[in-house]
Amino acid sequence: MFKENIYYKVSTILIATFLSLNVFAxxxxxxxxxxxxxxxxxxxxxxxxxxxxxxxxxxxxxxxxxxxxxxxxxxxxxxxxxxxxxxxxxxxxxxxxxxxxxxxxxxxxxxxxxxxxxxxxxxxxxGFNKKYVQVLSKTDPNKSELVRISTSFDNKTNKIKVEVKANEPKGVVFLKDAEIMLFAKRNFGRLQIDNTLRTNNEGVATFNFPKDLPGDKAGNVEIFVKVNDDIYGEIESQSNLKIGIPTDKPGLNEKRAIWNVMAKAPIWLLITYTFCMLLVISCFIYIFYNLYRIQKSGIN
Ligand code: HEC
CATH class of the missing domain: 1.10.760.10 (Cytochrome c-like domain)
Structure with missing residues (x-):
């Protein structure tokens, strides 16, 4: 009775969670x-x-x-x-x-x-919606080619200065209030540095850079800057700055890791895996043993 109650409760909770996930989706x-x-x-x-x-x-x-x-x-x-x-x-x-x-x-x-x-x-x-009226963006995709992004690092303050300007035919224009994101390349994807900022009137945004970010052997960190401006659109730049802590880290395949081959799998994973397999096998043995006993009692 108690067991049945537990199963009933658990399955109700599972079904409710599943349904609510769908509603929120x-x-x-x-x-x-x-x-x-x-x-x-x-x-x-x-x-x-x-x-x-x-x-x-x-x-x-x-x-x-x-x-x-x-x-x-x-x-x-x-x-x-x-x-x-x-x-x-x-x-x-x-x-x-x-x-x-x-x-x-x-x-x-x-x-x-x-x-x-x-x-x-x-x-x-x-095109299928007769009532739709398009609102065009002010962005001119051809203009993104005029944009120049420069990144520099200040050792004393540990800040990265990003300056964004456009070389318009009539002269240099500094991009004001453009959205800027800064990333550092990591093993798996990109790590955003500081918050998403907006440029000031001089087209400058200043990011706090962490003091303890590991770089390669020479301390180089690959930095990406992503600019999003209403008029000039989306522009990205990449640069290598010597601002990380020099790390002589082993390659990704040298240490035990979940993405490595079986022989270099983490110990905990091997133990869990073996334990699960033993559990499954013992279940089978238990079932066969009971089937054998049923058969035997039938014969008797
Ligand atoms: C593998 C199947 C699959 C493909 C391929 C796919 N979609 Fe979807 N799409 C879905 C599903 C499922 C949803 C609902 C997702 C949700 O609500 O979580 C969805 C949702 C959407 C929505 C949101 C609609 C709404 O009213 O909420 C849009 C818009 C959309 N898809 C456009 C596209 C377009 C355009 C393409 C092709 C470039 C595409 N999808 C390709 C499965 C697909």
């Missing part, structure tokens, strides 16, 4: 600045035609054709029809963000579709 939490992002491409028949090709290749298998309600119903959550009121109520910036971020079954197209291609798919999706 309905809303996309898009940051305000991303939500307000608009396309610099003017949506017209040509962009929508190109968008259709991209959609057919990357999206139709799950989402079906817009307005046809033929999305893949076996998935959970069901991929929404792109012409549904819910999807069309999203801003262009939100649609763009969803394509970049992805979520569970919805893949991230960050490294699959370029920014141009993402806007073209959105242009295709909007």
């Amino acid at each position: 309905q809303n996309w939490d898009v940051p305000a600045d991303k939500k307000a992002k608009n396309s610099y491409l003017k949506f017209d028949d040509a962009t929508s035609k190109e968008g259709e090709v991209i959609y057919t290749k990357n999206c139709v298998s799950c989402h079906g054709n817009p307005g046809k309600g033929n999305s893949l119903k076996t998935l959970n959550p069901i991929p929404p029809d792109m012409l549904s009121t819910q999807t069309q109520a999203l801003t262009d910036g939100e649609l763009f963000y969803i394509l970049v971020a992805g979520r569970m079954i919805m893949p991230s197209f960050k490294n699959i579709l370029s920014e141009n291609e993402r806007w073209k798919v959105i242009s295709y999706i909007r």
Whole structure:
């Protein structure tokens, strides 16, 4: 009786958790600045035609054709029809963000579709909505080539100064109030340094750099700067600065680690694995032993 009660409670909790996860999964939490992002491409028949090709290749298998309600119903959550009121109520910036971020079954197209291609798919999706009116972005993608980013390090204060300017034909323009993110390259991806900052009137943002960040043997750290400006768009730069602590660290495959081969797997993993396998095997032995006993008592 007590056991049954426990199973009942545990399964109720599990089912409730699962259902609530699905309920919460309905809303996309898009940051305000991303939500307000608009396309610099003017949506017209040509962009929508190109968008259709991209959609057919990357999206139709799950989402079906817009307005046809033929999305893949076996998935959970069901991929929404792109012409549904819910999807069309999203801003262009939100649609763009969803394509970049992805979520569970919805893949991230960050490294699959370029920014141009993402806007073209959105242009295709909007083409079905007669009420849609496009708000164009002020960003001029050709202008991003004019931007120059310079990074320098101040030993005394341990700060990295990032200066962003554009070499316009009429003279140098300092990018004011542009969003700047600073990253250091690590083994697995990038580590953001300090907060996301905005440039001042001189186009400068100053980041606090940690004193104890390991670099390579010579103390070099690969630094990435990502600039996001309303007019000049997204620009990224990369530089090598000698600002880390020199570390003679062994290669990733030299030490015991979970990504290494079996012989170099961590001890705890080997023990857990062996224990689990023994557990499974003993269960089998127990079952076979009991089957044998049942059979024997039947014979008797
Ligand atoms: C593997 C299946 C799959 C593919 C491929 C896929 N999606 Fe999705 N998509 C989903 C699922 C599932 C959701 C719902 C995700 C959620 O709510 O957590 C979703 C959600 C979305 C949403 C949010 C809609 C809303 O109303 O909330 C948009 C927009 C979207 N997808 C666009 C696209 C586009 C455009 C492509 C192709 C470039 C694409 N998807 C490719 C499965 C897919």
